[in-house]
Amino acid sequence: DAGVTQSPTHLIKTRGQHVTLRCSPISGHKSVSWYQQVLGQGPQFIFQYYEKEERGRGNFPDRFSARQFPNYSSELNVNALLLGDSALYLCASSLIGTGVYGYTFGSGTRLTVV
């Protein structure tokens, strides 16, 4: 059974560009959350989607947006990239919106902004 899959695994972008990161949850999981992890820090919550609706949002600027598709996969979009957006972006899926049974993480997308 496939786990949470993220693509691409690595990405290099230039300041000011736009980036789209993709995530496919575990089969049967309807909730997807996105996190940003800077080296040496814990993951910072960006968004949670459940049944295609945004259910939670962290303290990130409007340059960050996301959506969830009917098949429960998700995209994270970041516009006008800054050097400070360089980080590991993690996607996590859970069985139900409350995440009571925990979140399963993908391997992440390493984004480097130059």
Next chain:
Amino acid sequence: QKEVEQNSGPLSVPEGAIASLNCTYSDRGSQSFFWYRQYSGKSPELIMFIYSNGDKEDGRFTAQLNKASQYVSLLIRDSQPSDSATYLCAPHNLNDMRFGAGTRLTVKP
């Protein structure tokens, strides 16, 4: 005040010792709590889940929760070098799960 605070590492213990990892949180509405382990260069993996006051044991791991004090801890008995990792505390609310900065644990052979 940060939402989730963990004791700063790195924490170093000898093999076979008990490692104690602590976490305090600010949101009294937090319903359940997770401990994740993250090896260097890897994504976090769930190791413990607790939602009731008291202790929960799973093998060498014991999670302790005190909602009145807004405190949750993780004890690792008989620590092994393979336990060397960063441990992340994550209180869970209705629509999000927020992590602390993590405590880096090193178990020395």
